[in-house]
Amino acid sequence: MSKFWKYVGIGLLIVLIAIQLVPNELPAIEPENPADIHESPWMEEEISVVIKKACYDCHSNQTKYPWYSHVAPFSWLVAKDIREGREELNFSEWGNYDPLDQLAILDDIYGEVEEEEMPLPIYTWVHWDANLEDSERQALMEWAERTMDEIAETIE
Amino acid sequence: MKKLFLFSAFGFALIIFLQAMPKTDTPIQPELNDEAPAIPEDVMAVVQQKCYGCHNAESKNEKGKEKLDWDELESAKKGKALATMKKITEVLEGDEMPPEKFLERKPEGKLTDEEKATLLAWSSGKKK
Numbered sequence: 001m002s003k004f005w006k007y008v009g010i011g012l013l014i015v016l017i018a019i020q021l022v023p024n025e026l027p028a029i030e031p032e033n034p035a036d037i038h039e040s041p042w043m044e045e046e047i048s049v050v051i052k053k054a055c056y057d058c059h060s061n062q063t064k065y066p067w068y069s070h071v072a073p074f075s076w077l078v079a080k081d082i083r084e085g086r087e088e089l090n091f092s093e094w095g096n097y098d099p100l101d102q103l104a105i106l107d108d109i110y111g112e113v114e115e116e117e118m119p120l121p122i123y124t125w126v127h128w129d130a131n132l133e134d135s136e137r138q139a140l141m142e143w144a145e146r147t148m149d150e151i152a153e154t155i156e
Numbered sequence: 157m158k159k160l161f162l163f164s165a166f167g168f169a170l171i172i173f174l175q176a177m178p179k180t181d182t183p184i185q186p187e188l189n190d191e192a193p194a195i196p197e198d199v200m201a202v203v204q205q206k207c208y209g210c211h212n213a214e215s216k217n218e219k220g221k222e223k224l225d226w227d228e229l230e231s232a233k234k235g236k237a238l239a240t241m242k243k244i245t246e247v248l249e250g251d252e253m254p255p256e257k258f259l260e261r262k263p264e265g266k267l268t269d270e271e272k273a274t275l276l277a278w279s280s281g282k283k284k
Contacts, residue, residue, distance in 0.1 A: 100239075100242040101242065103238050103242060104239045107239035107240070107243070145235075148233075148239060149235045152235035
């Protein structure tokens with residue numbers, strides 16, 4: 001029996017090492033983001049703190065990769081989530097969005113944050129500091145609503 | 157005995173106090189917002205026929221109601237209204253609504269090209 005487990009252990013180890021060789025590219029980090037929402041008139045200090053800790057890893061070009069994000073199979077999930085996250089909303093590309101898209105995004109932010117669909121549970125499970133307090137959720141929602149009003153003023 | 161008296165006196169005072177509290181749950185009437193762009197009649201005609209069944213405030217279709225509620229849109233603020241119109245445009249352009257599952261049961265619910273064009277002209281702000 002002990003021999004059996006030894007083989008299982010060695011087998012697992014080999015698989016673990018082998019999957020490290022599967023090519024997987026983590027989305028790149030861009031240090032300069034001239035279109036970032038922080039360059040727009042809509043960012044506020046309190047909100048900046050919240051979105052940087054709870055959203056920026058997936059929704060900006062300034063991802064902070066922890067060590068295990070370089071280790072398969074975690075790296076696959078991390079790469080996929082960040083790729084999809086940036087595609088849906090990239091705060092670093094904010095200025096390149098059409099104002100109507102910005103409105104639609106802010107409306108989505110309101111809903112997702114209200115329904116606690118974001119940040120993703122699998123993300124906050126590891127990054128417990130990204131877990132939003134009720135007061136932070138409320139602040140984000142109010143900011144989204146306020147900013148929608150302000151952007152709407154600039155249209156037509 | 158003295159304890160019992162004190163206790164009931166306290167209870168009585170509490171009831172009086174709670175009765176005197178102002179009621180906070182009076183319903184707030186939705187404010188009709190006049191800065192929101194009004195929905196034209198031809199658009200509303202299509203909406204009534206093809207969308208409103210699921211997308212209304214009383215809808216039993218929770219997902220449909222959550223995603224879009226025409227009753228709410230009519231009184232929405234400008235920013236919210238424009239955001240919603242943008243999303244409607246995307247859904248229409250992708251032919252995502254009405255959902256295919258729904259059309260299997262109710263093929264006549266499909267938007268005609270004309271109807272789709274009417275909705276898109278309004279939601280995207282572009283002429284037909």
